[in-house]
Amino acid sequence: MIRQDDFVSSLAGALQYISYYHPRDYVRALAAAYEREASPIARDAIAQILTNSRLCMEGHRPVCQDTGIVVVFLRVGMDVQWDASMSLEDMVNEAVRRAYLDPDNVLRASVVSDPLGARRNTRDNTPAVIHTSIVPGSTVDVRVAAKGAGSENKAKFTTLNPSDDLVSWVLQVVPAMGAGWCPPGMLGIGVGGTAEKAMLLAKESLLDPIDMPELKKRGPSNRIEELRIRIHDAVNALGIGAQGLGGLTTVLDVKILDHPTHAASLPVAVIPNCAATRHAHFVLDGSGPVELPAPDPADWPDVVWVPAPGARRVDLNTVTREDMQTWRSGDRLLLSGKLLTGRDAAHKRIADLVERNEPFPSGLDLRNRFIYYVGPIDPIQGEVVGPAGPTTATRMDKFTDLMLGRVGILGMIGKGERGPAAVQSIKAHKSVSLIGVGGAAYLVSRAIKAARMIAFPDLGMEAIREFEVENMPVTVAVDSEGNSIHETGPAEWQARILRLTPI
Numbered sequence: 073m074i075r076q077d078d079f080v081s082s083l084a085g086a087l088q089y090i091s092y093y094h095p096r097d098y099v100r101a102l103a104a105a106y107e108r109e110a111s112p113i114a115r116d117a118i119a120q121i122l123t124n125s126r127l128c129m130e131g132h133r134p135v136c137q138d139t140g141i142v143v144v145f146l147r148v149g150m151d152v153q154w155d156a157s158m159s160l161e162d163m164v165n166e167a168v169r170r171a172y173l174d175p176d177n178v179l180r181a182s183v184v185s186d187p188l189g190a191r192r193n194t195r196d197n198t199p200a201v202i203h204t205s206i207v208p209g210s211t212v213d214v215r216v217a218a219k220g221a222g223s224e225n226k227a228k229f230t231t232l233n234p235s236d237d238l239v240s241w242v243l244q245v246v247p248a249m250g251a252g253w254c255p256p257g258m259l260g261i262g263v264g265g266t267a268e269k270a271m272l273l274a275k276e277s278l279l280d281p282i283d284m285p286e287l288k289k290r291g292p293s294n295r296i297e298e299l300r301i302r303i304h305d306a307v308n309a310l311g312i313g314a315q316g317l318g319g320l321t322t323v324l325d326v327k328i329l330d331h332p333t334h335a336a337s338l339p340v341a342v343i344p345n346c347a348a349t350r351h352a353h354f355v356l357d358g359s360g361p362v363e364l365p366a367p368d369p370a371d372w373p374d375v376v377w378v379p380a381p382g383a384r385r386v387d388l389n390t391v392t393r394e395d396m397q398t399w400r401s402g403d404r405l406l407l408s409g410k411l412l413t414g415r416d417a418a419h420k421r422i423a424d425l426v427e428r429n430e431p432f433p434s435g436l437d438l439r440n441r442f443i444y445y446v447g448p449i450d451p452i453q454g455e456v457v458g459p460a461g462p463t464t465a466t467r468m469d470k471f472t473d474l475m476l477g478r479v480g481i482l483g484m485i486g487k488g489e490r491g492p493a494a495v496q497s498i499k500a501h502k503s504v505s506l507i508g509v510g511g512a513a514y515l516v517s518r519a520i521k522a523a524r525m526i527a528f529p530d531l532g533m534e535a536i537r538e539f540e541v542e543n544m545p546v547t548v549a550v551d552s553e554g555n556s557i558h559e560t561g562p563a564e565w566q567a568r569i570l571r572l573t574p575i
């Protein structure tokens with residue numbers, strides 16, 4: 073007999089748990105990648121993610137400002153009896169509500185209803201995406217993940233011809249994913265079944281722990297394991313590296329699940345998992361709620377991020393376009409002073425106002441300001457702002473020319489690469505695109521010393537705020553001449569890797 077409250081409180085507890093505890097296997101694999109990494113800029117990014125991870129473990133605050141959409145895989149035993157008045161779906165959503173609104177560690181509500189229309193935030197991160205199977209037995213097996221949009225948005229699906237090569241397809245799609253999925257992470261690959269089955273397998277495969285080092289040590293025992301190693305090594309040989317900056321480690325593991333398929337089909341899906349790897353597994357057997365054990369702090373490596381020795385200090389209150397022209401792609405900066413925040417919905421509103429020739433809300437003057445693409449988590453007691461890392465910059469590409477031209481902003485801070493049109497615009501306006509590290513949101517929030525609402529408060533986390541920052545670490549991704557670290561970094565490291573391990 074499984075009691076409703078045992079189910080709800082166990083799942084709510086697991087969601088809180090995964091918001092601030094990275095899985096041990098991820099920390100261990102990332103620590104090994106840090107030791108191995110030869111690219112200074114990628115090593116710096118990994119150091120930020122590891123430092124952030126430790127701070128979150130100690131402070132019980134989320135590893136990333138995007139606390140994800142909840143995905144639950146349930147295996148319900150056929151002999152289970154429920155002491156519950158809610159449906160299973162309602163119990164899951166009640167757990168999500170409880171976890172995301174927990175005042176001790178408020179998580180970000182990111183889910184919107186009416187996705188093609190009003191896109192209204194549901195305010196409590198419900199509903200979850202729920203997959204249920206009925207299996208023999210008398211227990212309820214729960215696997216839960218909180219999936220950030222940056223990595224989820226890079227999911228790819230195709231139907232190959234049965235004789236096509238899976239590895240070649242993966243090697244085509246991974247570079248096209250760009251850096252917005254915040255590597256180093258994992259690739260989940262689903263093969264077979266039908267279109268939706270392949271996607272589901274890809275997602276489910278990401279719930280398994282990282283075991284690539286063990287697999288390589290013992291050697292593959294079947295075709296799937298052989299493929300996992302081949303794809304892992306081939307993807308890392310692309311040189312994409314942490315945050316797409318160029319380096320030795322892009323993926324820590326590659327998982328594959330397969331299923332029988334039609335003789336004429338080879339459906340394949342790939343879904344990446346990002347630096348905010350968040351998942352947990354527990355089993356309810358009727359004996360009460362499950363509380364997951366706190367990890368051992370000794371599992372975290374002794375890595376403490378400090379600013380790179382050559383990092384330039386930039387005063388945002390006095391910086392000029394002329395100063396910006398001395399910054400080169402790949403330079404590391406420490407920003408101090410005031411910047412404005414704004415992401416998808418705020419950009420759309422600004423664009424609509426400009427198009428209609430209407431004035432901006434009073435107090436909103438974007439001219440000669442830097443815009444930080446961020447949707448922060450609400451602060452809890454003692455915080456200026458909750459975790460506040462960068463969001464994917466390419467989503468703002470279509471607004472970039474308008475923002476740099478007619479609106480007159482100075483530059484932008486986000487994560488990942490910029491598309492060709494945005495790079496052209498950056499070059500034409502002698503601007504820059506800067507990046508922070510995706511997956512280091514709590515660390516970044518420590519650089520934010522003050523925050524105030526400026527415009528569009530109804531947009532919640534997407535409102536425009538002014539942040540006062542002190543030594544906020546960023547890297548120049550696209551400089552005023554249009555050079556992009558996301559082009560040059562991977563190209564350089566791909567060539568280096570090839571020289572080290574020629575095929």
Ligand code: SF4
Nearest residue numbers: 136220222254346510
């Ligand atoms: S680490 Fe990157 S992709 Fe993952 S949730 Fe955070 S911002 Fe999104």
